[in-house]
Amino acid sequence: MSKVAVVTGANKGIGFAIVKSLAKQYPGTVYLTARNEELGLKAVRELESQGLKVSFHQLDIENLESINRFAKYIKEKHQGLDLLVNNAAIAYKVSDPAPFSEQAKNTIRTNFTATLHLCDALFPLLRPHARVVNVSSRGGMLNIVKDAEFRNKFIKEDLTVKELTSLLDEFVELSRLGKNEHICKSAYGMSKVGLTALTRIQQREFDRDERKDIIVNAACPGFVATDMSSHRGQLTPDQGAETPVYLSLLPEKWTGPKGLLWAEKNVVDWTDLSWTWK
Template sequence: MSTEKSVAVITGSYKGLGFEIAKKLAKFDNIQVIITGRDKEKGLEAREKLALQGLEVDYLPLDVTDEKSVEDFVAEIRKQYGRVDILVNNAGVNPAREPEESSLLTAKLDTVLSTFTVNTIGPLRVSQALIPLMKERNYGRIVNVSTEMASLNLISNDFYPLAPSYRLSKIGLNGLASLLAKELKGTNILVNNYSPGWMKTDIGGANAPLTAEEGAETAVYLATLPDGGSQGGFFAEMRKFGGPFPLPW
């Protein structure tokens, strides 16, 4: 089966920020949204939750840390839809609440590596798998969920927790976006990163000032960029500045 609608894949999207991004994109008549995650039961529950709101999305299992899972996912996408137009690399972890994460000198290397596996290698693995589908139509929008905490220009003076595993993994994600954008220059596949801000999610906690719905707005903006839009950009959460605002790398 194939579809004339654009197909949007959001990793880690049966809850939190990913769910809100999926919900917003599903409101576009010309976009078919695929929510993903490792837990099939939770994925199907999320699909049903959106269906009750009049939004038809699909769910496919995907573990960004598992090569076989990604291969199976791509095969199913080809079989069911024959295309991918939008990829939002949202799946992520943040072990910052662990006591060892208060200092780079005490951070456990196993934690650093496992965080990189999800936050940096995961998006690379999924991008490598799906960009060939985008190239077939010379169209793609890749959005990576990063953080202001990964800005090398701001780290020395920012007020955020040290969180070395999380920061280093997202610095790697920023590098990934820069390299992908360079390699895809001249194509109609646009790659951009953004910081959704501090949100009320499992990672952000209940005291965060923003909702996941608010944090999703910039992702939707970047996922629906017109031809000739930003390539290799790093953006802040839009509500903070009243519109798209570039962050320093």
């Protein structure tokens, strides 16, 4: 049976580069998805002009109708899914005049909540040996959460998705009240703290699943020149795609690290409180 891979937010940037790399080596159908159909089809045509064949489907991870339409389509056409790369995300520019409360609400909604909604819809379709890659960031290392009591809740061994969602809701509420500073000053960073914490929980749940060998990891692509970074990153999107693609292609019956944050194809200790950018 031919495999099926899906990449979100893939009309440009790192998502596009992940699709390009998978199109060259994934043993099955690769879906480039995008919330804007026109931009998505343009990206597909660009790959075709390079001799690469991928499929397209519209997918806005913030829109439950779009998510459900896509999940139904994958179920009917392929009966299952073998790779999901959760790449779609937003980040406000430092210069953006939007109030922090709004930035926090929107960033958590897209990068954490919407990703979670997509997982809820697509995880039931994952087949044994499926791989999931959550594109996270070292901008969301645990030590950006300054309050020790709040921080420790993210690493509780038996943390549930519901508890994690409440923590992020609390951050959004504190931001609304202008009382977030002692917890965390970065909306984007907090969204990625949430995504990396979610990855650990998801792996714990896969380990109990009757479908064997489903592996999820979080990946930091590095500082990449894309629209998100205002093209200031020193890596190309193709370089940024390397770790997510590596984790996408982890071999069957993988016994190595899982449920963790990776960068440059190595595990990063996300909980290291002394961690700084070198």
